[in-house]
Amino acid sequence: MLNLIIIGFFASAFAPLIYKRTKKYFGWIAASFPLYMFISFILKYNEIASGKIIKEAISWIPSLGINFSFLLDGLSLTFVLIITLIGTAVFLYAGSYMKNYEHTGRFYLYIGVFMTSMIGLVLSDNMITLFVFWELTSISSYLLIGFNHHKESSRKSALQALLVTGGGGLALMAGLILLAQVSGSFEISALYDIHDKIVSSKLYPAVVILILLGAFTKSAQFPFHFWLPNAMEAPTPVSAYLHSATMVKAGIYLIARFNHAIGGTVIWQDTILIAGTITMFIAALLAFNQTDLKKLLAYSTLSVLGTLTMLLGIGSNLAIKAFFIFLVAHSLYKGTLFLVAGIFDHKTGTRNVSMLGGLKKLLPVTMTAALLASFSMMGIIPLVGFIGKETVYSSILEVENFRFLLLALAVISNAFVVMVTILVGIKPFFGKLLPTLKPPQEAPVKMLIGPILLAVFGLLTGLFPNVFIQKLLDRSTISILAEELGITVKLWHGFNYVLLLSFVTLLLGIGLYYFRKQILQILENLSLSNYLKPSFWYERILNGTLSFASLQTKILQNGYLRYYIIFIIITTLGLTGYTLFKISGIGSLDITTDLTIYELIIGIIIIASTFLVITSVSRLKAIVAIGVVGFCIGIIFILYSAPDLALTTFAIETLTVILFVLVLYRLPKYLQFSNPGSKIRDAIIAASVGIFMTMIVLLVTAGEMQSELKKYFAEASLAEGKGRNIVNVILVDFRAIDTLGEITVLAVAAIGVYALLKLRLKEGDK
Amino acid sequence: MTFLLAILVGVLYSAGIYMILRRSLVKVIIGLIFLGYAANLLIFAIGRITKGIPAFIPADSEKLVEPFADPLPQALILTAIVIGFGVQAFAIVLFKRAYQTVGTDDLDEMKSTDELKEDKQ
Numbered sequence: 001m002l003n004l005i006i007i008g009f010f011a012s013a014f015a016p017l018i019y020k021r022t023k024k025y026f027g028w029i030a031a032s033f034p035l036y037m038f039i040s041f042i043l044k045y046n047e048i049a050s051g052k053i054i055k056e057a058i059s060w061i062p063s064l065g066i067n068f069s070f071l072l073d074g075l076s077l078t079f080v081l082i083i084t085l086i087g088t089a090v091f092l093y094a095g096s097y098m099k100n101y102e103h104t105g106r107f108y109l110y111i112g113v114f115m116t117s118m119i120g121l122v123l124s125d126n127m128i129t130l131f132v133f134w135e136l137t138s139i140s141s142y143l144l145i146g147f148n149h150h151k152e153s154s155r156k157s158a159l160q161a162l163l164v165t166g167g168g169g170l171a172l173m174a175g176l177i178l179l180a181q182v183s184g185s186f187e188i189s190a191l192y193d194i195h196d197k198i199v200s201s202k203l204y205p206a207v208v209i210l211i212l213l214g215a216f217t218k219s220a221q222f223p224f225h226f227w228l229p230n231a232m233e234a235p236t237p238v239s240a241y242l243h244s245a246t247m248v249k250a251g252i253y254l255i256a257r258f259n260h261a262i263g264g265t266v267i268w269q270d271t272i273l274i275a276g277t278i279t280m281f282i283a284a285l286l287a288f289n290q291t292d293l294k295k296l297l298a299y300s301t302l303s304v305l306g307t308l309t310m311l312l313g314i315g316s317n318l319a320i321k322a323f324f325i326f327l328v329a330h331s332l333y334k335g336t337l338f339l340v341a342g343i344f345d346h347k348t349g350t351r352n353v354s355m356l357g358g359l360k361k362l363l364p365v366t367m368t369a370a371l372l373a374s375f376s377m378m379g380i381i382p383l384v385g386f387i388g389k390e391t392v393y394s395s396i397l398e399v400e401n402f403r404f405l406l407l408a409l410a411v412i413s414n415a416f417v418v419m420v421t422i423l424v425g426i427k428p429f430f431g432k433l434l435p436t437l438k439p440p441q442e443a444p445v446k447m448l449i450g451p452i453l454l455a456v457f458g459l460l461t462g463l464f465p466n467v468f469i470q471k472l473l474d475r476s477t478i479s480i481l482a483e484e485l486g487i488t489v490k491l492w493h494g495f496n497y498v499l500l501l502s503f504v505t506l507l508l509g510i511g512l513y514y515f516r517k518q519i520l521q522i523l524e525n526l527s528l529s530n531y532l533k534p535s536f537w538y539e540r541i542l543n544g545t546l547s548f549a550s551l552q553t554k555i556l557q558n559g560y561l562r563y564y565i566i567f568i569i570i571t572t573l574g575l576t577g578y579t580l581f582k583i584s585g586i587g588s589l590d591i592t593t594d595l596t597i598y599e600l601i602i603g604i605i606i607i608a609s610t611f612l613v614i615t616s617v618s619r620l621k622a623i624v625a626i627g628v629v630g631f632c633i634g635i636i637f638i639l640y641s642a643p644d645l646a647l648t649t650f651a652i653e654t655l656t657v658i659l660f661v662l663v664l665y666r667l668p669k670y671l672q673f674s675n676p677g678s679k680i681r682d683a684i685i686a687a688s689v690g691i692f693m694t695m696i697v698l699l700v701t702a703g704e705m706q707s708e709l710k711k712y713f714a715e716a717s718l719a720e721g722k723g724r725n726i727v728n729v730i731l732v733d734f735r736a737i738d739t740l741g742e743i744t745v746l747a748v749a750a751i752g753v754y755a756l757l758k759l760r761l762k763e764g765d766k
Numbered sequence: 767m768t769f770l771l772a773i774l775v776g777v778l779y780s781a782g783i784y785m786i787l788r789r790s791l792v793k794v795i796i797g798l799i800f801l802g803y804a805a806n807l808l809i810f811a812i813g814r815i816t817k818g819i820p821a822f823i824p825a826d827s828e829k830l831v832e833p834f835a836d837p838l839p840q841a842l843i844l845t846a847i848v849i850g851f852g853v854q855a856f857a858i859v860l861f862k863r864a865y866q867t868v869g870t871d872d873l874d875e876m877k878s879t880d881e882l883k884e885d886k887q
Contacts, residue, residue, distance in 0.1 A: 559877030561794070562787040569783065595770060603770045610781045613796060626799060629778075633803055640767070641820040641835035642810070645843055652851045656799070659855055663862050664792065674789055682787040690780030693808065697772035700812040709838050714830040717837075718823050726821040726830070726837040731844060742845050749852035753859045 001056050001070045004040060005120050008033075012112030016105030023104075027095015027446045030108055034087030034115060041072075041080050048077050049471035055125065055189075065186045071125035074475020079122040079253055081472075082328065085457070086245045086335045087115050089450030093339055094237040096446040097346060101235065107147060111238065114140035118246050122253055127176040127186045134172065134218070134254075137247050138165040144238040145231045157230040160538065164217050164227045172214025172254075179207045179262065191261035198262050208268050211258060212275075219251025219305050222279040226538060228302055229286075232294040236342030239294055244301045244334040249327070252308050256323070256480050259312060273313025279306030281409045284416035288512075289520055293341040293351040293424055297334065300377075300420045303413050304330045307392065310406075312480075316398055320480050322391035324473050325465075329376060329388040332458040336373035337425055339451040340366055344428060346447070349437030353423045358433030362440045365448050367429045372455035374425030376462070378418045378509065379502050384462040386502070389414065393501045411505050418509020419516065562682075569685060577692055580699070599639065606632045619664065627657040644727045771811040778804035789873050791864070795857050802850040806843045813839025 011033055019026050044054065057069035072080075094111070098104045117136035124130035139162070146158030180186045182201045183194055191198065198204060215221075220228040231243045242248070255263075255272060262268065280303050287299030304326070311323040343366050345351045348359070360367060376385030396406050442448075461468040512519065556567075609628040616622040630653035637646040674682070713726050713734070721729035731739050778800055785797030813836050821837035823830050868876055 561873050561877075562789070565783075565786060595767060599767055599770060603774060606774055607777050610777055610800070613800075614781055614784060619792065622796065626796060629800075629803060633807065636771075636807075637810070640810070640815040640817055642840045642843075643820055645810075645840055645847070648844055648847050652847055656851065656854055659858055663858050682784050685787070686780040686782075686784035689783045690776035690778075692776075693779045693804070694772045694776030697775050697808060697811045698769070701768050701772070701814065705814050707836060707838070710836045713837055714821070714823075714834065717830070718828060724823040724825070726823065727840045727844065730837055730841040735841065738845065742849055745849055746852045749856045752856050756859045756863045759863070 001054070001072060001123055002058065002068060004037060005070075005116055005123075008037070008116030008119065009113065012109050012116060015108035015112050019105035019108060025095075026104075026108070027092050030095060030112075031088050031092035033112065034084045034091055037115075037119065038081065038084035038088060041077060041084060044072060044077065045472075048072060048074060048475055051475065057125075060129075065180070066128045067126050067186075068129055069125040069187060070120075070123040070129075071189060072123060073479045074472055074477075075253075075256060075479035076122045078324070078328070078472050078476050079249070080119055082249075082331045083115060083118050083122070083246050086241060086331060086454065089335065089339065089453050090237045090241040093240075093342070093447050093450040094235075096444050097237055097342055098235065101147075103147075107144075107235070110140050110143045110147070111241065114144065114242060114247070118250070121250055125188050127180060127188060130188070131169070131173050131176055134214075134250065135166075135169050137242075137250060138162060138169055138218075141165070141231070141242050141247055144242060145234040147235055147238070148233065151233070154233040157227075157233040161227045161231050163542070164224055164538070168214045168217025168224070171210045171217075175207050175210025175214060178203050178210065182207065188257065188261060191258075195261060195264070199265055204262075204265075205267060207262065208265075208271070211254070211262075212268075212271055215251035215254045216275055217251070218254070219248050219309065220279075220302055221251070221275045221306065221309055222282055223537075225279055225283060225302050229295055229298040232292070232298050236294065236338060236345060239298070240335050240338030240342070244297065244338055245331040248301065248305060249308075249331075252305065252312065252327075255309065255312050259315070259480050263315070269313050269315050271313075272309055276306045276309030276311070276313050277406065277409060279303070280310055280413045281306070284413035287416055287420050288516070289524070291352050291354055293344060293353055294338070296353065296420045296424050297338055297341060300417045301330075301334055303417055304334070307410070307413070310410075311392065311395060314395060314399055315481075316395060317477070317481065318391065318398055319395040320477050321473065322388065322395045323480075324476050325384070325391055325469065326388040328461065328469055329384040329458065332454050332461070333373040333376040333383075333385055336369055336451045336454040336458070337377065337421075339447070339454075340370040340373070341424065343443045343447055343451075347438065347443055348440045353427065355434055355436065356428035357431040358429070359440055360429045362433075363429070363442050365452065366443055369448070369451035369455040370425045370429070372459055373451070374421045376455075376458045377421045377425070378506060379414070380506070382459070382462045384458050384465070386462060387465060389502055389505070390498050393498045397498070407501075411501060411508065414505045415508035415512055418506060419512040422510070422513045566685060569689060573688060573692055580696070599636075602632050602635055620661070623657060623660045623664075626660075627653055630656070642727075644725070767815060767817075768811060771807060771815070775804055775807050775811060778807060790871050791861050791873055791876075792871060794873070795854070795861060798857060799850075799854055802846070802854070806846055806850075809839050809843050809846070 015030070018029065022029060047054065054072040055069065056071075057067050059067050061067075091108075091111070094107070098107055101107065114137060117133045117140060121130060121133035121137060124133060142158050142162040145161050146154050148154040149158075176186075179191075179198070182198050182203050183191050185191070198207075201207075217224045220226075228243060228248060232239055234243065259268075283299050283302030283306055287296055287303065290296045290299060308323055308327060308330075311319045311326065341351060343363070344356060344359075347363070348356065350356065372383065376383035379386050379389035392410065393407070396403065396410055399406055606629050609625040609632070612625040613622045613629070616625065630649060634646045634649035634653065637643070637649060713730060716734075717723060717726045717729045721733040723729035723733070782797045782800030782804055785793045785800060788794060788797070816833060816835040819834045821830065821834050821840070864876070865871055870876070
């Protein structure tokens, strides 16, 4: 498994290069990559179906319990097969669809990275590995939504998707880390045995909320659903792949994966149930007034995602079965319909349903795929969607509380979905041929294989469910519920209550379709969609964050040098001062005074000159006083055995004074800008720094000093450096590279000084 | 003497910080010079001071025996003094140039580069 993931990333990286050489056939080459993955995993089918779980791991940061550990069981195999099968269809399809786009090679790079990360995500057994792949899918989704980056709406939608899913990702990370703290392990499979310990922990509600935040944002559950319809800005293959079949199901996968480990409690089940139900219903209503093919499909996808979440929330054996069948069915038919929508867009130049009609004769093959997928989506026998819808209804009928409310909401939502299906998958082919921008013609083979493949799979799964999904279903329910259900999947259950519900749904949907203009009128009068727009809140929060950032910048980056310095000083004083006195206290300080009279005099001169500099109103006086301070320091160096320092100081002080006088003699008056208040404030700050530094010197010198280097230099100076003045030997021999650096700095400064003095500004440059 | 040095370090740091907080650019440069002195004395003092025994190896001897002044802090300070001079010289000339260009010595009138542009999107 690990090698497949590594191969996946490598292959994606080379996609742009290969694309350049094989533009014409690239669709086929690209499709062989997910197909290869599909075959590699389908070969493990029997092993998994017989109940084995394949594990693989290599250590990453073993000391923290973070490893690249992967696990293939029924649940992950199902997802991997969906990802790679639809990937095959989409990659091939894109070879033709993306032909006229710029940077198609880059497109394949992104989508290849996405597919590999998605596979990694569903295979990860380690929470941190899972999180890394989770974020990778968010990032590749961002790049793909914004693929038409010259369009502002694309960029905005991409950013919105990234902020929503990325924000959820942060919550997820926090949740996973908390979970690992509670459980003591990052391995998901290690959680199963300690379910009770986790559930009874104090942190459990926080863990649930954070993990569900991650799942809900990713799977676009209410109130985070708004990013998904906007993500339809992406090229159609992306919408078909990421935003209906795979990535948006990652959140649902996460819930399913953790259901066994941390689920089963009231807070877990109810939160999921409520969020799912609301999403299912609201998305179906919002689909109603859409006319864009992709938007219609996006809202119906949302409704399905809500249904899937709701089923996990119900959590009964039958609900999990329904979840599983519905998941497979939806991936197959929705993938097909998205690809069909792309064909319409490509071949007729429009995605507006009201402008499409009568294409039956012109696009016969597309129609076959579209009709198969539509019947599946509407829940018509004998397609897999029929089984899906049947099991959904029968699992709702088992619920104890609010059964009829749930049932009513589900029937209404499904009726809306039926209406959407008729609009997208059936209406464009029948009726009068409407004029289109481009003369409609049948799509090329590359664009047809994908939809046909998926649609036929949907048919076969419906006809022979025991062959296609029975065994995987069994193994998946073990992963979700930790028990084998032993239920069989059948197409036909006979005439019963559930069949009646399916029939009612269908009729209701057809009714909605025929009376949609009238109903639209009523809905518009209610102006429902305005109330249901959390994107309003998204805008609010986004703008709020931006203005907070600029406010903060205005405060911190205010343009006044002294405030910057005050910030730095006070922070330093606070932090180091606190640490220093916490560690050492103001204990025994060596305040012995072995002063001679001339030392005292020098000290007094330095202090007096310093005050003179500060208080002087004459610049020249101040400069001279600085010189005095410098020379006195030089004398201190002489007294305390540092003749080299003294020499240097004398030379430098002389130069500084001369430079100051030369440069500054024609300068403005030595002005007093500050007011008395700020002087007092600055004096207090300056005095605290001074006292702090004095304390540091006293504290440090109170201790003993053992310098190995002192001894080393004393012995090695003559022997190795051939010099008797040790300070000089250190500078030019032991630390010669340092001295070279110093000379370089001086040279650069000299060049700078020269340039500044010589620079003649033109009038206009001032 | 260490005690006196500690006091001097404190005084010089205070003077440096106080001057660097002024609005006049000349004073800021003076503050910079003071901070340089203060840092040099700080290193000197915490490297332990020794009176009257520089780190010279006598002509008739192969190596130096204790007591003698630690040469390492001195080497560090020597570097610092020279670099400090480079900084001062550059700052003084830069200041002169800025004054010629902007026409003021007041830092508060030179803050336009740090101001947040409202109309920028």
